[in-house]
Amino acid sequence: MSELERIGDRVSAAERDTKARGETFYPGASRIHLAAFPPKERWDDWVELDSRRAERRTMLVPTTCFNCESACGLLAYVDRETLQIRKFEGNPEHPGSRGRNCAKGPATLNQVTDPDRILAPLKRVGARGEGRWRQASWEEALDDIAARIRAAITEDRRNEIMYHVGRPGEDGFTERVLASWGVDGHNSHTNVCSSGARAGYHFWMGIDRPSPDHAGADVILLISSHLEAGHYFNPHAQRVMDAKARGATLIVFDTRLSNTATHADHWLAPQPGSEAAILLAIARHLIQTGRYDRAFVRRWWNWREYLAAEHPHDPPTFERFEQILHDLYAEFTFAFAAAESGVEEPVIARVAEAVAGAGTRLSTHNWRSAAAGNLGGWQVARCLFLLNALLGAVATEGGTFPNAWNKFVPKPMHVPGHPDTWNALTWPQEYPLAMNELSFLLPHFLKEGRGTLDVYFTRVYNPVWTNPDGFSWLEALTDESLVGLHVALTPTWSETAFFADYVLPMGHSSERHDVHSYEQYDGQWVGFRQPVLRAARERLGEPVADTREVNPGEVWEENEFWIDLSWRIDPDGELGIRRHHESLERPGEKLTVDEYYAWMFAHSVPGLPERAAAEGLTPLAYMRRYGAFEIARGVGQLHEQPVDDAELEDVAVGAHGRVFTRAPKPAVPNVVPLPTPDPDAEGRRPVGVLVDGEVRRGFPTPSGRLEFYSSTLADWGWPEYAIPTYIRSHVHPDALAGDQLVLLSTFRLPVQIHTRSANAKWLDEIAHTNPLWLHPRDAERLGGVRTGDPLRVETEIGHFVLRAWVTEGIRPGVVACSHHMGRWKPHAGGQRQAMATVDLSRGDGRWDMRRRHGVRPFDSADADTRRIWWSDVGVHQNLAFPVHPDPVSGMHCWHQAVRVRRAEPGDAVGDIAVDTRAAHDAYRRWLEATRPACAVSPDGTRRPYWLLRPLKPSRDAYRLAGDEVEAR
């Protein structure tokens, strides 16, 4: 052995020994392993110099960002002397975000120290919405709310309890709380968000979210620039850029020049709503030129079922299917797509060629954007995934995965059964195929007398501001005969919280516990959000029993809140609720968060106990120390996995190869939501699918294959949409009057996040207003409008006033206005950094909002609030939008047909006027387009049982009630 080899061996041995101790051998900042982070073994006592070169000693405690959905890892730098958080940076141990954050992560510090934050429970004094509050104790609030809920449950008014959630930020905890109460009261925001895209994916692969492996792709096709610039901005964006740096081609469909579009190799700015036409032209190109993966299509598409249903007299051969496929999309020529979209034919042809060259390394993504904007938008996702399905780029390296394969939801200690009731306020029978609750129609349902609410929780949700038609929400929320008690669980003031009876302060990302896991690459990880000061104190040997001990003021966290509330609803256990919130270690006592997560991490996260033990830690201590754990990397093609013989018992094979078994389903620690395809007629459960003579795991669809043809859509009243197709939007040029433009309202500036970031001064300074994007040609047509000119935008139900931004970054004939802005408050209180103060007036269906004044400097504990230099906070455009529920997916179709003109004398920027009677008429018109379950259900139920649903009532509850059946 040479001398160098000896030294080399010595270094290698030292490296192994160091790593075995759980320490970092190559310290940061180092270019060697992207290790520009404090070594993890020094997280207990990290020394940095401040700007005056004084030593600052901090503890580094991981948590998870609570701003957008991507759940990036954060490291809180907790001052060891003062036990205050000094800053947030990225957590290098987080496999999704890999130590990198967007602006919203570090700005968590602003949210924690916001001088206007709600620090104690508040109870309304005077009329609802009057703006007068008194401080209440948690005891008072909990007892009051619990008594009402207990009464509703015992009096069989369970559908009067509703929990309406915006950003869940957790994986199923609250659904289980509701299930433990036996109420079908979960109401999500998803139908104003992502359910259009979800529907498209769900009908294809049984799973409602895509998981694109951008980093491994050769071609990336995004109809989701909104997503890459907002949600998932960081974990997806960094992987898109990794691929681009490798030479991958980026294709972006976006009518507006978004941040993502600026990085594209091919930016297509189509007429809004025409995206599916372009996608089908690309699909046609793949089919006509024979550039699709024949073997994949033959093995994994449900083409046999399609032939049997649509061409029963044709030979059931793959060759025949190919002939039909060839003809099915023949009309979608490049010329057709160009005519629909306004994108030049050669551009579409070039993009089609790029896609054709991707092979199995095509990653695609649609989330919101076109799927959330248009009538039939759900078909955009369906047509997009058609490209993956044609190329076989499904669960391949660089392809697109079903998200459930790249997500891990650890099973908790208590899993209550689902309720035996059906709440028609959220799941009305007009929308049997809706992907999620028809949440944004709630005020109209209440006004129509479909039901009332006794206890209504809004939780990190602001429907008055986020949803369309917010004045109808105000009408419902201020009517105590419709909403008995409104409880706002929120970390910050919101337009909805102003109209609550209780405002209960909940923690930000460094003040609460949650687990979560998201699809960001082909792997599975679990992230842990935790109150960092609790973890810091525990590191110093000070146990904390209640998170309120360490949070600011009386700010609480939800886990402890829900456990306590449930306990009070059923103090003696007679309702069967308490047992779901009881300690296993100390029977008869309330569960603690420590026990809850300790059990979960010890029993339901494969590999974590071993990894923790190797560092001499318990699984919970490991997660408190590192904040995240990667369970698997390179999950791959689960659909190709053979089914174990042990699972094949008394097997039956269905007509098109679906395989059923009597063997019980094996227990798994990952309880990620999956659909539940129906058993066969004899009660065997679906276990796989027969492919070339072998039983493979397949996809969780009725057929077990990718459903090019959806029998669900065909059987439930929409046979014309059973295969991927193009639905003309409600804002198609043919539907517009000559003087109307299309308004895009779904995009947002990437540093802000819905309701939750107005309390972050750094973010407010960067982005605080939302002018109207207007193409120079349209500006000229409107009489030479210039940037800054006030404009009036007229919708179907009213108008709003804002300033113009003349830019070539938008397609002519289309205008755009960013979400996030136009925050307002009707009183002096509330969030002062980004909320204008307004006067509201109401008269006979007519609402007017007049801006009293914009944002201005103010005195507070934070000297920066005297330095506020902006006053314009934009306009709350959503107030002037009527509801547009898609009759299939239930998604609100956000795009608006509008008229834009110069502001009138007396108009002020930020002014809004709305006629809520016209809003209700619009609701009725869209409702007429539905095909209700009572008319189309093939089996007398309200909804196909196999479809995903956050809470899944018993099968009996699925049956239409007698009076509903009579209506058939």
Next chain:
Amino acid sequence: MSELLRALAVLCEPPAAGHERLVAALELPASPTASEHTDLFELQLPPYASVHLGPEGMLGGEARDRAAGVWRALGLVPPAEPDHLATLLGLYATLSDTMGSDPSVSYAARSETTGSDPFVSRFARALVLHEHLLSWLDPWLAKVAEIGAPAYRAWGELLGAVLRSESERLLAGDEPLPAQLALAAPLEPPERTGGGAFLDALLAPARSGLILTRDDLARAARETGLALRVAERRYVLRNLMAQDAPATLGWLEEEARRAADRPARVAPGAIARHWQQRADGTARVLAHARHQAEEREVTHAR
């Protein structure tokens, strides 16, 4: 060998708490201090290939792009500073991981264990070694030995030994001159290029064959008895020339001759010859320039 390379790479980063562990593992006599690091790598010898291979003698430019190109060619994302010595050694170590340390193991067998193509890795490893490390480290390590603190001198000795060993294992010895050295134009007389361009070329190691540090120029002032104006190197040199061009050029000529006579440290063969010849050529140009300057002074005196 890959961990040895990584450990050596980390030690050209600013000293941090974990460095002592590396110093011990490498059996180096002492840990460098922060001021020693700053003096050597921030003020005297920036550890960047682009400074020493680029025609401008500055950070970035085509020389850095060439380093980034290796990452791209391997399907990797180039880091922010792809031409930093630590980064290049880190890349080389990663490629060594892919190849495996035992040369007797077949490439196919290594491919099975690493999942990467060992042929590509071997080629890439040789490329990085020859084009991006050996191409400039010979004169650079010589300078480290000359001006570095004892801790860094020991580090440089070890790094040189490792590179020599790698060169013997991986290269045939008849490789063509690294492209960036071949492409760099030699120093030309000032009357052809102008005084400014002449100074620029003199300070660009790839063109002059000389590495002139701040301390070198301070020494030049001391040894010629001229005043030192403390500033960036080009300004210092211009100022020395303005005070006494023949003396300054004479001093530079001696430096160039010394460099031309310096034996190869890590890269025998074409690379070492190139640096020696380039320095020799520079010495001749400087001698010519000195003569002309002396003549001008004589003419001036008359």
